[in-house]
Amino acid sequence: MKNNDKTSEDNVSMVMEFVLLGFYDLPNLQGLLFALFSIIYMIILIGNSLIIVLTRLDAELQKPMYFFLANFSALEICFVSVTMPRMLKNLWTQDRTISKLECATQMCFFHMLGATECFFLATMAYDRYVAICRPLHYPVVMNHKTCVRLAVAAWISGMPVQIGQTCQVFLLPYCGSNQINHFVCDIPPLIKLACGDTSLNEMCVYLAAVFFAFVPFLLILVSYVKIISTILKMPSATGRFKAFSTCSSHLIVVLLFFGSITINYLRPKSNHSALSDKMFSLFYTIVTPLFNPMIYSLRNKDVIAALRKVFLKKV
Template sequence: MDHTEMRAEDNASTVTQFILLDFSDLPNLQGFLFVMFFLVYLIILIGNSFIIVITRLDQALQRPMYFFLAKFSSLEICYVSVTLPRILFNIGTQNRSISELACATQTCFFLMLGATECFLLAVMFYDCYVAICNPLHYPLIMNPMKCTQLAAGSWLSGIPVQIGQTYQIFSLHFCNYNQINHFFCDLPPILKLACGDTFINELSVYLVAILFAAVPFMLILASYSKIIGTILKVPTATGRAKAFSTCSSHLLVVVLFFGSATVTYLRPKSTHSPGTDKLLSLFYTIVTPMFNPLIYSLRNRDMIAALRKLLFKI
C-alpha cells in the first residue's frame, strides 16, 4: 500500500489517520511473522485460560495467591488482545492505516491495562510478602474481602489518569508525518509526530511512568530483601526451596515486565530509536505474557498437581 508521508501546510493542520509501519521493513518475512504472532497469541490465550479454569475448579487452589493469579491471567488476555489482533490484521492484509480515534482508543486501553498490570503485580508480591514474613496473621490480613478490594483497586486506579494522559497526547497537532514507526500506538513514537513544544507532554509521560512503573518496581525490589532474610531463617531446606520457588517466579515476571517498560518510558525522547523501541516493547507487550503461564505453572507444584488432576478427569 501507499506509505506516502502526510506533511502539513501550517501548524493548524493535523492528521486524521496514521500508518503503523510495524514490521514493513521486513517484506520477505511477512508470512513468517504472521504465523509466529498467531502462534504466540494462541499460546497466550490457551495458557492463561488454563490457569483461570484450574484455579476455579481445584479446591486446593482456593487461596489468595491463586485468586490473584486468575485475575492476572484474565488481565493478560485482555492486555495482549489490545495489540496482537491489530498486528495480525496489519500483516495479513498489508493495510496498515489506522484512524486517529482507533489509535487513541488502542493507546488508552493499552495504558489502562498496563497500569493495572503494574499494580496487580505489586499486589501479588505483597501477598507473597505477607505469606512469608507474617504467616500467623496471613489469613486475617489477606481475607476474601481484602483480596477483592486489592484486585478491584488494581483494575480501577489507573483508569482516570490514563484516560487523561491519552486525551492530552491526542489533543496535540500531528502536522509533520502520519507514519508511526511501531507495531502499535505507543506514546513515545506518537510524541515524535507532534509538532511544537511537547516538553509538558513528555514530562507527564515520565511522571506517570514513575508513579505506575518505577515506584512499584522499586518497592517490590526493596521488600524482596526482607523476604530473602525471612526465607533464610526457615529451618528446613524443603521450606526454603518452596518459598524461594514461589517468590522467584514473581520476581522473574516483575523484572521482565517492569524492566523493559521502565526503560522505554523513562528514556529521553532524543534517545528513542524505532528498532530499540520495538524490541523493548515486544518484551512487555508479548514476550512476558507468553511466558507468564509457563513461569507460574511449571515452577509451582500445586499448579502442576491441579493440572494433572484436570487432565486425568478429561
C-alpha cells in the same frame, strides 16, 4: 498573513488517520511474522485461560495467591489483545492505516492495562510478603474481601491518569507525517509526529512511568528484601527452599516486565530508536504474557497437580 494562518490550521486538521508501520522494513518476512505471531497469540490465550479455569475448578487453588494469579492471567489476555489482533491484521492485509479514534482507544487501553499490570505485580508481592513474613496473620490479613478490594484497586488504578494522558496527546496538533514507526499507538512515537512544543507531554510520560512503574517496583523490592531476610532466618533448608519456590515464579515475571518497561520509558531520549522501541515493547507486550503460564505452571507444584487432575478426569 491571515491566509497563511488558515493554511497552517488546515494542515493541522488534515491528519485524521495514522499509519502503523509495524514491521514494514521486513517485506520478505510478512507471512512468516503473521504465522509466528498467530501461534504466539493462540498460546497466550490458551495458556492463560487454562490457569483461570484451573484456579476456578480446583479446591486446592482457592487461595489468595491463585486468586491474584487468575486475575493476572485475565489481565495478560486483555493486554495482549489490545495490540496483537491489530498487528496480525496489518501483517495479513498490508493495510496499516488506523483512524485517530482507533489509535486513541488502543493507546488508552494499552497504558491503562500496563498500569494495572504494574500494580497487580506489586499486590502479588505483598501477598507473598504476608504469607512468608507474617504467616500466622495471613488468613486474617489476606481474607477474601481484602483480596477483592486489592484486585479492584489494581484494575482501576490507571484509568484516570491514562485517559487524561491520552486526551493530552491527541489534543496536540499533527501537521506533518502521519506514519507511526511502531506496531502499536504508543505515546513516544506519536509525540515525535506532533507539531509545536511537546516538552510538557514528554515530562508527563516520565512522571507517569515513575508513578506506574518505579513506585510499584520499589514496593516489590522492599517486599522481597523482607521476604529474603525472613527466608534466610529459617532453620530448615527444606523450609527455605519451599518458601523461596513460591516466590521465584513471581520474581521472574517481575524482572521480565519491569526490566523491559523501565528501559523503554525511562532511558534518555537520545538512546531511543524505532527498532529498540519495538523490541522492548515486544518484550513486555508479548514475551511476558507468553511466559506467564509456563513460569507459573512449570514452577508450581499445586498448579501441576491441578493440571494432572483435570487431564486424568478427561481420560
